[in-house]
Amino acid sequence: MNEMYDMSIVTHNYSVIGILIVVFINLFLLYRAKEIGKYKRVMTLFTPIGSMAIAGVIFTGVIMMAAKHLEFTLANIVMIFFALAFIVLEVKRAKALKYSSIKDASALERFKPFGMKILLSEIVITLAISLWMWA
16 A cells, blocks of 8 residues: 555656646747637647646545545645645636637737736646645
8 A cells, every 4th residue: 555655656757747747838838829720720729738647636636635545635635735736726727818819810929927917827827736746
């Protein structure tokens, strides 16, 4: 049982690093975007990758909780709330992008500050919980 728990901690840490990489790639893609149509097309391909990264963190967290006999510690509860906050932020960003009109020339300029704010919030959330757990 200890081996499974140790392995899940390592996998969980790599999943968190994966989320940070995905968010930084999203930030880079948004920063470099010039047209809303092309950006939306790239995001329709890249958003499932981000969802899989979030799912990987949640799945490995569930495995760790199962290995600890489903103990709800303060750290586990905080991580659950952070995961929910991360999901809500991603849904808000995806929804705002979905309803941005391709025909509107200023749609990308209106979306960029909102998208950057969401992505930076996700980085802060991920780093905050990571620093708390790794410290």
